[in-house]
Amino acid sequence: MPRWWQAQAKLNLYLHVIGRRDDGYHLLDSLVTFADIADRVAVSAAPRLQLAIEGPFAAGLSGDDKNNLVWRAATALATRLGRAADVALILEKNLPIASGIGGGSSDAAASLKALAELWHVALDDRRLQEVAASLGADVPVCLAARTSWLGGIGERVEAAPVLPETPVVLVNPGIGLPTPSVFKARRGVFSAPARFASAPHDVVALAALLAERRNDLTEAAIELVPEIATVLQLLSAADGALLARMSGSGATCFGLFRTSAQAASASARLRAAQPRWWVADGKLA
Numbered sequence: 001m002p003r004w005w006q007a008q009a010k011l012n013l014y015l016h017v018i019g020r021r022d023d024g025y026h027l028l029d030s031l032v033t034f035a036d037i038a039d040r041v042a043v044s045a046a047p048r049l050q051l052a053i054e055g056p057f058a059a060g061l062s063g064d065d066k067n068n069l070v071w072r073a074a075t076a077l078a079t080r081l082g083r084a085a086d087v088a089l090i091l092e093k094n095l096p097i098a099s100g101i102g103g104g105s106s107d108a109a110a111s112l113k114a115l116a117e118l119w120h121v122a123l124d125d126r127r128l129q130e131v132a133a134s135l136g137a138d139v140p141v142c143l144a145a146r147t148s149w150l151g152g153i154g155e156r157v158e159a160a161p162v163l164p165e166t167p168v169v170l171v172n173p174g175i176g177l178p179t180p181s182v183f184k185a186r187r188g189v190f191s192a193p194a195r196f197a198s199a200p201h202d203v204v205a206l207a208a209l210l211a212e213r214r215n216d217l218t219e220a221a222i223e224l225v226p227e228i229a230t231v232l233q234l235l236s237a238a239d240g241a242l243l244a245r246m247s248g249s250g251a252t253c254f255g256l257f258r259t260s261a262q263a264a265s266a267s268a269r270l271r272a273a274q275p276r277w278w279v280a281d282g283k284l285a
Contacts, residue, residue, distance in 0.1 A: 002042035002090065003117075007110035008034040008285055009095055009170060010102030010142055011247045011254055012150075014213035016191035025153045026183055029193040031160055031210075033147040035168055035254075036282045039094050039107050041070060043114040046088035049074060055093040060176075069108040069135060076131045077115050087115065096278050098176035100248030102138045109142035145285075149195055161199030164206060166284040167263035171235060172252040173227035174276050182249040185220035207242035207256050214245075221250035228253065231277075238266035252278075 012030045019027040039055070051065045065071050070091050078085035089111065095103040112132055113123065121128055123143075132139040137154030149158045194213045200206040222228045228251050235244035235255035240262025244255045257263040260283065267281035 002044050003114070004040045004042050004092075005110040005114045006036075007039040007041055007095075007103070007106040007142075008145060009037045009252075010034055010106055010138065011168075011284070012100075012215065013210055013245070014194065015215045015217060015248065016194055016213065017186065017216040018190050018193055020190075021153070026186075027152060028150055028154055029191070029195065030150040030154075031147070031195070031213075032141055032150050033160075033163060034106075034145055034285045035170065036285045037095070037170055037280045039103060039110070040092040041107060041110040041114055042090040042092075043074075043111065043118055044088050045118065046086055049085040049087060049089075051089045051091065053091045053093055055091075057093040057095065057097055058091075060097040061091075061093060069104045069139075070111045073108040073111040073131070073135060074115060076134060077112060077119075077121075077128065080127045080131050081119065081121065083119070087118065096172045096174070096176075096252065098178055099172050099252040100177065100179075100246065100250045101170065101252045102142055102248065105136050105138035106142040108132070108135050108139050109145065112139075112143060161196070163284055164200060164202050166203045166206060167257040167260040167281070168284055169235065169238075169255045169257065169263050169267050169270070169279065169281045170247075170252055171231050171255070171270060172278040173225065173231055173274075174278060175225050175227060175251050177221060177225055177249060177251040179249040181224060182217050182221050185223055186217055187220070188216075191216055203256060203258060204242060210243055210245070210256075215247070217249050218246045221246060225251045227251070234270060234273075235266070238262075238269070241266065
């Protein structure tokens, strides 16, 4: 049986756009963490590189395997190590695609970890870190898979305070939202960085800190996908909800809850009310 690696959903608990570089890329200040809601990746030795995709969102990734970040991670690391990419990859796609929770980046990071174990490469090997950075701005933080501050265009990753155990509900209205489109639609002044020094002692304190911050891409995302506003309203109104916010460039939103029972109840009610939406509950990892 292959060993499975978790590719956890990445959440931007807040996201401030603080400037823009001359090349058009936006500068960010964000607090990122991960949920125990995930894709999965398995890797095993094989005569040649091959990729199988399964799971509820597999159909959205059908087509050219060579464009998949899991495939690209294997070929890039093999090239960097000067060896053949002689592996069979399985991607179990449980997270919606183009949804603001770093699914592809987390898939790539999980693949790199699995390949590092198979090929006897240390996780702190500079070659592994360089390959992660070459695959996309979110891949390094997904490789770390811990609560982190993001700076620059997302490539600057710094350790952040440990967060309390936090029940969470993720909701996506079933509409893909490409990140470039959201940044292009964003208007207005830039925000200031808003990092905090000490760890909140419980979920109520965490929600209060986050309420003083925001996701600067929300308005632009709602212009493109108005259903996001409905998702946020329903999450906010759920019993036990402390905070509702869009993650990344959307369209997935998250709600932080007082208890796991309240999160599970809210998740069940949302699934019943909106059967075409993707809804999942769990905890911040």
